[in-house]
Amino acid sequence: MYLCSKQLVKDKIMFEFKNWWRYAVGGILIITLVFALSPSERVAAQDGSQTTYVVQPGDNLYRISLRFNTTVGAIVAANGIPNPNLIYVGQVLVIPTGATPPSPPSTEPPQQPAPQPAPGGTYVVQPGDNLSRIARRFNTTLSAILAINVIPNPSLIYAGQVINLPGGSAPPPPSTDPAPSPPSPPPSGPAPSGFALGGHIQGYGQVGAMRSAGMTWVKQQIRWNRGEGTAAAANAIQAARNNGFNILLSIVGVPAQMGDFEQYTNEYAAFVGQVAALGPNAIEIWNEPNLPNEWPVGAISGTNYTILLQKAYNAIKAANPNVWVISGAPAPTGFFGGCTANGCDDLPFIQQMRAAGATNYLDCVGAHYNEGIISPTQRSGDPRNPYYTRYFYGMLDTYYNAFGGQKPVCWTELGYLSPEGYGPLPGAFAWAADTSVAEQAQWLGEAAALSRSSGRVPLMIVWNVDFTQYGDDPQGGYAIVRPDGSCPACSTLAAAVR
Structure with a gap:
């Protein structure tokens, strides 16, 4: 976030x-x-x-x-x-005047004609494919494929997409050479265990409050541009060490730079591998990759994300097997009504991840929960609706079960929004208008206690510690350090981790 x-x-x-x-x-x-x-x-x-x-x-x-x-x-x-x-x-x-409005939609579902394959047949895009590779595989050219397919951006195709093939193209004959042995997996460090508490910070001005809350981790997020070095990550790691904290680095790239997906994912993996060698405690791979502002439109899927995750995991573990690899938490949402290449609900997204083999390339499943307005002990009763993202257990159970209980869940953002001390919330956040600071403190303490006792959560990062922005995006309302400098949640969190 x-x-x-x-x-x-x-x-x-x-x-x-x-x-x-x-x-x-x-x-x-x-x-x-x-x-x-x-x-x-x-x-x-x-x-x-x-x-x-x-x-x-x-x-x-x-x-x-x-x-x-x-x-x-x-x-x-x-x-x-x-x-x-x-x-x-x-x-x-x-x-403009003169434009003809569309006819009202028919109540009958349209009868779609069966797609007509090109003379050369069709091909379903596989993870790791690009058009040049497909052209070589079928003894054709990139321009010939583009001529018979509506592909606005030749650099953006996605796994599962059906590509028409030009007439006369055919796959190369199978090789008679023995298949190469699969590469050995990189060494992996100890699996996450126990329970630890941390906070997402802007800086180190509230170290005393964090220690009083029992926090031993910090989270910071950096944006990586192609060609950049590791200076920002190195500075963040050193600052955490200087203040006595473990650090989770969330490393996010730039969707607009992902045109050559294979090359980009290789470069991103190389970068996070270099960061891992610097000795952070955990790296979260991307942030909310199910949203169109965080991943290229037309290529959003848990399958494509897993390609990046696999490369990043291998690079990190090869450089430093003790670094936890946490999958990038998707945005909890049901807006898209499923999963499309232009945006994906979080549940089908993580289900696609598991189907693509993501379980083998993460130590902990990243999750966000920050829309609660009732106690995390409740499994029902939210006045808005019963959708699972409203509830602490709804999120924990959904994410844990999506991976068959094989991996723990790490809360890389968990917070409760309260306007107290700031003033009215903007309309988009009016759902939290009645949440008091006392409730925020109580619910954070309960969430930490429930996470710890569940045996399924090794890390909970509180969103957030010290943010002060309070406009269209009222981040300060989530902060546990309130405008008057007090931290009511510090004592409830401390009690949960004693």
């Missing part, structure tokens, strides 16, 4: 959509409050001269322009849109 360097703070805003919540990042609204609208509510005439349209999930200006028989340029001009690539769900767009 947060990038520790000041220019890389990741805003996290929760929204309701059919009783689900989602995020906004970097101050740019990605998803906003949406209600199920009838067709007449989505398109409305005004004064007989113009039409308005409410942006729906999956829309972009090009699709909307086709729907209304107009152009992207005309819509941009009519609405003063500064960036045609950034529109958001719920946004009301003026459709």
Whole structure:
């Protein structure tokens, strides 16, 4: 949720959509409050001269322009849109005069024609594939594949995608050479065990409060750009050592740099391997990779993420087998209604991870829980809805069971939001308006005690210790150090870990 360097703070805003919540990042609204609208509510005439349209999930200006028989340029001009690539769900767009509104959707499911394979047949993309590799495999060319497939970005394909093959292409004959022996797995250190408590920090100004709370870990998050060295990671590790803490580093890349996926994942793995050699205690591989702002749109899947995770795990363990590898916690959400290449609910995402073999490439399953408004001891009773992300046990059971109980769960963010001492929460966070600081303290202590006694959680990172931002993204409301300098949660957390 947060990038520790000041220019890389990741805003996290929760929204309701059919009783689900989602995020906004970097101050740019990605998803906003949406209600199920009838067709007449989505398109409305005004004064007989113009039409308005409410942006729906999956829309972009090009699709909307086709729907209304107009152009992207005309819509941009009519609405003063500064960036045609950034529109958001719920946004009301003026459709230029003369555009034809879409017909109401049929109540009958459309009969889709069976896809017609290209003369050369089809191929299902496998993990690690790219178009150049597929072209070589089938004795064809990249341009020939692009000519018969609608692929906007040749550098972005995803596992499971069906690619048409040109006529005359054929796979190479099977090799008569014996199959090479699989490489030996890298050495792995001791499995995570016991229980430890830590906090996500901006700096080391609250070391006394952290120690009084029984915290022995800190978490910091860094953004890695291709070509950068390990200086930021080295500084974070040294600062943790100087203050007597173990450190979890969350290392997040840049989705826009992932065009050549194979090359990028190789470079990322090499980088985290170099960081592992510096001696951190744990590394979290990415952050919320099920969201379109954190992973390339069109390539989001637990399968693709596992390709990165596998390479990173192998590099880390080869450099320092004692470093825990924690999978990047997905954003808890039911917004997408499943899993698509443009965004994925967290449960199917981690199920895809397990199916792709992720269990072999992690020491602990990363999880986030920060939308609670009731005690973590409760398994029901949330006034919003019974969705599992509302509940401490809903999240713990879901993530633990998704991997068959073979791996523990690490809370890399767990927090409760309270506006007390700050003022009213922004509308996107109104669900926490009634949470007091006393409840925050009580629930954090209970969450730590439950995690410790579960035998399934070796690490709980409190979100957060000392953040003070309180605007559209009220991070300060999660902080255990309150505006008056007090820390009511410090005593409840300490009691849980004694």
